[in-house]
Amino acid sequence: MDVIQGGRGLHATLNSHSKKFVGILNGIDTDAWDPATDSFLKVQYNAYDFQGKAENKEALRRHLGLSFGAVRQPLERNKRPVKATNSPKFKLVGDSSSIVGCITRLVPQKGVHLIRHAIYRTLELGGQFVLLGASPVAHIQKEFEDIASHFQSNKHIRLILKYDEPLSHSVYAATDIFIIPSIFEPCGLTQMIAMRYGSIPVARKTGGLNDSVFDIDNDTIPLQFRNGFTFLNADEQGLNDALDRAINHYKNDSDGWRQLVQKVMSMDFSWDSSSLQYEELYEKSVARARAATRA
Numbered sequence: 001m002d003v004i005q006g007g008r009g010l011h012a013t014l015n016s017h018s019k020k021f022v023g024i025l026n027g028i029d030t031d032a033w034d035p036a037t038d039s040f041l042k043v044q045y046n047a048y049d050f051q052g053k054a055e056n057k058e059a060l061r062r063h064l065g066l067s068f069g070a071v072r073q074p075l076e077r078n079k080r081p082v083k084a085t086n087s088p089k090f091k092l093v094g095d096s097s098s099i100v101g102c103i104t105r106l107v108p109q110k111g112v113h114l115i116r117h118a119i120y121r122t123l124e125l126g127g128q129f130v131l132l133g134a135s136p137v138a139h140i141q142k143e144f145e146d147i148a149s150h151f152q153s154n155k156h157i158r159l160i161l162k163y164d165e166p167l168s169h170s171v172y173a174a175t176d177i178f179i180i181p182s183i184f185e186p187c188g189l190t191q192m193i194a195m196r197y198g199s200i201p202v203a204r205k206t207g208g209l210n211d212s213v214f215d216i217d218n219d220t221i222p223l224q225f226r227n228g229f230t231f232l233n234a235d236e237q238g239l240n241d242a243l244d245r246a247i248n249h250y251k252n253d254s255d256g257w258r259q260l261v262q263k264v265m266s267m268d269f270s271w272d273s274s275s276l277q278y279e280e281l282y283e284k285s286v287a288r289a290r291a292a293t294r295a
Contacts, residue, residue: 028189059170181202202239
């Protein structure tokens, strides 16, 4: 997070003592969030055998009334329609359209304007979109209720504007891509759970998202850590860059996508991993205090 934006008037103090601060990522409960044992799923799966993810995708589509066929998207100007289409205004994209998911509180912190934009952009790119979440802010809740009503008869968009724990497990398991376009995010758990279930994050580079999601096209990051698609500016152009690359990668490089899914599912975002860092920090603090006393 930008220190001035998040410092709440203490940014000068934070900057001058920055070496005294240590950041430790959240950890998730890998027993509660485990696709290999999750009783909420239609089919369990794991990083070494994730065929069950495709079956969960079918199950969610059936449950929400989403189409199993190709998404039809507007034809680009000056492009001829392919023979497979029944209308010159649309072209067919792949038979297995990606599902983009989002599970969140609909509040300004979470980038609601970018979530709204992602719904329409996903449809333009030939994908499907599932949003699960509600807002405590009346005008935001109303705005998304209007969007849900607008897409009520569309077979590629579903907005479920409530809290639903069992359904959240199914959405994580069924989606191919997960968007987390937060304006600020001290750490976040959504991106970790999504990766645990093999859903590739599209995240804004802020706070803990910037410390846990690394762009697959960033050559400055070791290959083993690259696990998603990121963007910096909290605007539509920034989101488009990351989301477009994610959906195109899904559609055009199936082998590479499977390898990416297996990689993110194997990453350790467990509480055990985080707790070890707390223990190490405590031991270092005690050692420094003892050394200062002896001096």
